[in-house]
Amino acid sequence: MEIRPILATLPRHRIPALLIVLEIALACAVLCNAVFMVAQCVIDGRAPNAIDEQGMSVIHIGGLDSQLAADSVARDLAALRTLPGVKAAAAISDVPLGPDATFNGFTSQPDAEATVNSSVYLVGKGAEQALGLQLLQGRYFTDEEYAQGELLPSHQSASHVVLINRSDAARWWPGQSALGRHIYSDGTAWTVIGVVADVIAQDPHFSGVSGKYSSVFFPQRPSAELGNYILRSDPTARARVLQQAMQTLGKLEPGAVLEGKTFADVRAEYFAGSRNLAWMLVLVCVVMLAVTALGIVGLTSFWVGQRRRQIGIRRAVGASCRQILAYFQTENFLLSTAGVLLGAVLAYAINIYLMRHYEVNRMPWYYLGGGVAALWLLGQLAVLGPALRAASVPPVEATRTV
């Protein structure tokens, strides 16, 4: 396809051509960033978490008398374990993605400064089965360690042992075994007795990227700190198990405030905001692409109408329908190319602005590639209708209205 004649005619309708370029550029810039953010939301919402999420339910218990909490927790758990369908039950201070987050900074050197918000999980006896933790190295806590676990007045665990995430083990002791080593905070030290597959933080939005998979587990005997019961059952039975557990606890603890959820709901609620954002972005993108396509259709139809006579002349001197069609398609392709190039620059600029002012990562190049390809395709589809109409202009048009 000869592009010189196309380039030669473009300056004759500068403004409509510029408008198409501008529209495509803006659409491309917004599309790339929006799709990138949707992808981030989806990846965020699916963040892996090495516990048995599908089989787990959580019951938050609040308002227990702290003096009597130890007895209550022990009694409630005993009752929960007898329920049909319950494979394991345990008490824990807060669950991953839960609302009562406790953060602390730990280091692998006694006097170093902590830079990561680690989620602190105080877990009661049996929590490893109830959570479905995956032990990679070492061992879980012994009954004795559970019985000794309590909180010091400094709000640090009085236990001397700790379970850590694989990510933390790799961060603190890269390439070495973490077992038997120590982590420190405020002058207290704990021995690492086991490493588990990565459990997600309690509030990853707060802890930030660095703390997303920084979770430490301390054994804790029954106490008021253990404000959540976790139940593990078959995924198909979890709703029934949760309902029964709520009834049982309601009778056992008439003075307590109970709130029960499946873990699937905990996750859905935690990511509800970003899920809504993602849907809104998708909606805006679809409408925006439709508007852009309609704009291209409108402008191209306009100049097809304007050039009916020229098209007729070309047809009369021997151009085929196919060549007329190709002419308009190539013209659109050239304009789209200019648009997407400008759009790609704009998209990067927006991305850099967002990175500076919001928690947005650098956009990988393939989002740009995808956006560019999408707009090229959109341009070609939008121009097809007007171009077909141009191609159907009969050669006799050349002789009319001279």
Add this chain to the structure above:
Amino acid sequence: MLGYYLDLALRSFRRNKVLTALMVLTLALGIGASMTTLTVLRLLSGDPLPHKSAQLFYVQLDPYPKDHPFSRSDKLPWMMSYVDAMNLLHAQRAERQAAMAMTRVKLASTQQRPFFDDGVMTTSDFFSMFEAPFQYGGGWSAADGESRAKVVVIADFLNDQLFGGANSVGRNLRINDQDFRIIGVLRHWAPQPRFYSLYLGGPNYGKGEAVFLPLQSARAAGMGPMSTMSYAGGDKEVLESAPSIWLGLWVQLPDAAAMSAYRSFLAGYARQQVALGRFERSRFGLSDLMQWLDSQQVVPGNVRMQTGLAFSFLLICMVNTVGLLLAKCLRRANEIGVRRALGASRAAIFAQFMAEAGLIGLVGGALGLVFALFGLWCIRQQPAEYASLVHLDGQMFACTFAMALIASLLAGMLPAWRACAVTPAPQLKSA
């Protein structure tokens, strides 16, 4: 003349129904999206106490050690320790002052299972300083606080829920399994954003707290703050003496003189604490309410991002409208030629096309309003804490039309300019 232009515009709309509908729809979508996000943004970044916010100041001190600062970017801690808050409170250097912390309380009634709600632990000036209006009774005195009196002020919605809206002053309310005597019931009072609970662990928006308790009484009854941070290691059992920050301190300073006096008082206090060895840095902060909201970025990043997105969308819609208007007006070169030949000036042609664009803007604005109402309805279905508060008010209603008109006139300018540049002679010849 305008009437004639509008008549011409209507005729041209009738001739090109699809194109006109397309322009109106495009503009309406852009306007609808921008108005929806703008309404949310306005709610979220509004002034919670419009006639008083300039007199209210948030006080910040820095008890953190130099080598373990509160933040790496040198921000001041956003809470205060009990010792400092009480020192400043008892100095009585401002017209009014109150320290506060948020808490979760278990409320019990005879009809239903106990439930949790939010509470404020604060000092006696809270109600007068923040202009919280009373329906029944009143607040407590400084002496009540010091004597740890078990009294409580409750919000209107809790009074409706537990006592059916009747005067409940003098009755008892069970909070965390202890009896508190109700001494006041507030009228509806929920300034948005919830400036005083910001960074104290409470919600940033929403219906507000159910109970207000004297700080010392609540602490004596075993209630704790929602958020605490420690600036040094050590015993954290007793928050009053622990190296922990967990209180917010607000002061009322009526004028600039009072503010500069308080500023120098704070500077003196911070220097004194350095001399005593309690602080290592004599930094302090005194920001008025709106500065404080601004510096703490109360508006969620998501919302600001959505607003940006909506406006880029509006820009795309406008470019699109420019294109369509241009296509439409250039197709009418003949008509323009005839009008010019019959004596219409360039200005008249320009005015005619601007009138046409303006009319599209008004219709687009009306449709955009429908889209905006739908958008706001969608937002109300979301789980965000501000969701139920989002409504379109009269100002935003007017703003919708103004924005639609401005957008369409801006979009109409280029086509109108092209139209008035049409020379009559060639058009008449070719016709």
